[in-house]
Amino acid sequence: MNETIETILNHRSIRKFKDTPLTNEQINLIIEAAQQASTSSYMMAYSIIGVTDKEKKRALSEVSGQPYVYDNGHLFVFCADLNRHTIKADQNDYEQMLPNLENSEHFLVSAIDAALASQNAALAAESLGLGICYIGSLRNDIEKVDEILSLPKHVIPLFGMVMGVPAQEPDKKPRLPKKAIYFENEYQNHESELDEFDEAITEYYKSRQSNQRTDSWTDQMLRRFKKPMRMDVTDHVQRKGYNKR
């Protein structure tokens, strides 16, 4: 077990931070780390916005419904970005590029590029003793986030990430058994592994330090998917010229 793997295995999301902003040196190192992630065909199809303006932070915190989107050491927003690739295009080039740029393939490419960069950023931060939490809840009102950050066409906000000096030590959250997510050579039935996990997770929710409850993973997921949520993401994405064809 080396330091990198220890950092990876020690991850838990941190939602309460000390009142210490990240230093510029930390931010620079974290961005450098993000940028060194693999990128599909050298597209580097993402942008990162660091939000320090208090009004903007407050507004983003309201979109997410989470106080720690305001109270943290730094807030990043990771965006899929296919705008950069057309900046130097003339009108003729641009029109030729659109059918390709606006298909599902490049929606995937940009989301994956951004995610790989973000995970490097997360681990770099954690290796420096900082805590992090991904903020998917910015997509509660993706249109509003787009406005707050003045994003042009072909740029969409995917998720935020807050960082800071941890002011809590949450339990490590259990994961699915390996057999339920890793298969050899082809996809396999893993119903019995889900049963096993449901038992384990029910036990975990009953016995953890805070926020105890009776629940299973399967039930959580059924409830989640039965309640329509963020149905406007589809329209927003298409309006910004993504994922159209």
Add this chain to the structure above:
Amino acid sequence: MNETIETILNHRSIRKFKDTPLTNEQINLIIEAAQQASTSSYMMAYSIIGVTDKEKKRALSEVSGQPYVYDNGHLFVFCADLNRHTIKADQNDYEQMLPNLENSEHFLVSAIDAALASQNAALAAESLGLGICYIGSLRNDIEKVDEILSLPKHVIPLFGMVMGVPAQEPDKKPRLPKKAIYFENEYQNHESELDEFDEAITEYYKSRQSNQRTDSWTDQMLRRFKKPMRMDVTDHVQRKGYNKR
């Protein structure tokens, strides 16, 4: 600078490996690392398939057009997986879940979940002295990959990853200047940073050890997007019940 950040900053994609398969211990540790990544609302919406069967590996190598998809220490395929969440659903639940499960929001969630896990896997492997390369070219024929791996509805193959003991030492590939991807408080014009990068990358392509050529990043991207590619990904994704609404 700590070991984790050194590992991150030292990344280069490796496309030539020694003839040494990964050990089970290595694979287990890498999967454990992948699983510890953050996951949106605990959805863990991905599966990983380790391909050891020679015929399947050969077929996947043909899809990608890359010999190193066959010749490596191990081949993983990372899949978006929203099938798992419906396994325990009855018909009534299932029908209620579909509109939500099949929207762009959950297409994003599953792609991002898979990507975060994959980047943990990549860094865990690199920290063990292994080399890695992402294989987006599995999407050259996504339908074929789906068949080879027997993927059910609501599971799509996003990308592969090859790993092994490196048998090459490629140069580290330059990245966009920080000012071109990291903005404060709102999106910013970065045309002059692209010019700066084009100059740097032209120099890099002229002077690197192998595969020298005259090219700029901007020109590469214009060429790439002007040529329609993987236009069938859109249809495949929708056929598998993703990204429909």
